[in-house]
Amino acid sequence: MTAGALTACVGRTPLVRLGRVVPGEAGRVLVKCEWFNPTGSYKDRMALAMIEEAERRGELEPGMTVVEYTGGSTGSSLAFVCAVKGYRLRVVSSDAFAAAKLRTMEALGAELTIVPSDRGRITPELMSRMVATAQEHAAEAGSYLTDQFHNRDSLVGYARLGEELLEQVDGPIDAFCAGVGTAGLAMGVSMVLTAAGSPTRIEVLEPASSAVISGEPPGAHHIEGVGVGVVPPLLDPSLYDQVRTVEENDARSMARRLAAEEGMLAGTSTGLNVAGASALADELGSACTVVTVAVDTGLKYLDGDLFAGSR
Numbered sequence: 001m002t003a004g005a006l007t008a009c010v011g012r013t014p015l016v017r018l019g020r021v022v023p024g025e026a027g028r029v030l031v032k033c034e035w036f037n038p039t040g041s042y043k044d045r046m047a048l049a050m051i052e053e054a055e056r057r058g059e060l061e062p063g064m065t066v067v068e069y070t071g072g073s074t075g076s077s078l079a080f081v082c083a084v085k086g087y088r089l090r091v092v093s094s095d096a097f098a099a100a101k102l103r104t105m106e107a108l109g110a111e112l113t114i115v116p117s118d119r120g121r122i123t124p125e126l127m128s129r130m131v132a133t134a135q136e137h138a139a140e141a142g143s144y145l146t147d148q149f150h151n152r153d154s155l156v157g158y159a160r161l162g163e164e165l166l167e168q169v170d171g172p173i174d175a176f177c178a179g180v181g182t183a184g185l186a187m188g189v190s191m192v193l194t195a196a197g198s199p200t201r202i203e204v205l206e207p208a209s210s211a212v213i214s215g216e217p218p219g220a221h222h223i224e225g226v227g228v229g230v231v232p233p234l235l236d237p238s239l240y241d242q243v244r245t246v247e248e249n250d251a252r253s254m255a256r257r258l259a260a261e262e263g264m265l266a267g268t269s270t271g272l273n274v275a276g277a278s279a280l281a282d283e284l285g286s287a288c289t290v291v292t293v294a295v296d297t298g299l300k301y302l303d304g305d306l307f308a309g310s311r
């Protein structure tokens with residue numbers, strides 16, 4: 001193997017079958033293990049695509065500054081890509097997100113602006129203050145706002161994940177489900193499966209306490225990255241079949257079970273994804289195959305309370 005840029009290590013992650021956390025009569029649940037990406041999250045795919053598509057169009061050039069608002073996963077991935085490629089990165093984030101994510105962004109060279117939260121809660125009001133601050137930074141000359149909630153380049157990155165699923169899954173993919181933040185992952189994968197003629201039922205997942213896509217009012221929760229309190233602009237109703245809500249407690253206990261019973265140390269939104277996939281596999285029955293995604297590594301959540309009750 002010849003040496004190359006570390007960004008070439010994004011993607012081509014393993015797909016594993018869950019053995020213990022899915023009910024006995026349910027179908028098989030396959031999980032794409034995205035913590036194998038360089039910063040431990042599938043956001044590396046979207047960060048690389050957002051930067052390289054902008055470079056390709058000539059909108060981002062050497063010497064410019066990349067600006068983003070993020071809970072930390074996108075920021076860590078952007079910081080990684082910007083460090084490899086030599087761009088300055090300014091990130092607007094908040095103390096509502098895992099301290100490890102904030103430290104990761106800084107370690108990778110990002111300059112952080114922290115917008116204070118109301119007692120660590122992720123609320124729509126917090127998100128709009130973060131966006132406004134990022135827009136102020138982006139107004140400065142030589143800046144490029146990646147603007148993850150409106151950036152369709154992310155779909156290019158997630159399309160590759162969909163293509164990998166088509167290569168890796170033996171037999172039909174009966175259902176695919178994923179929690180929605182920007183909706184980039186769910187839409188990018190759905191586009192590829194739909195275009196390939198895959199007979200896949202696509203479900204998007206959201207926290208029950210902030211079920212905005214289901215038509216409920218926004219509310220607070222502690223599942224980082226999903227349930228942002230608005231219907232994300234990238235969410236295309238023609239690209240999913242149904243929305244399912246998942247109780248935060250079910251997501252959290254599934255994340256703990258995944259670690260202890262499957263050896264899958266992943267984060268809270270992964271717990272949400274697998275709780276949704278497990279319910280779906282139970283409904284569809286033993287002959288079906290349901291695919292979901294392990295979003296990121298649980299190492300990012302060890303400072304918080306997700307695994308605190310595991311001992």
Ligand SMILES: Cc1ncc(COP(=O)(O)O)c(C=O)c1O
Nearest residue numbers: 073180181182183184185225269
């Ligand atoms: C930890 C985590 N889980 C899930 C998601 C949702 O992914 P997407 O934005 O592609 O909908 C995000 C995105 O911010 C995230 O950071």
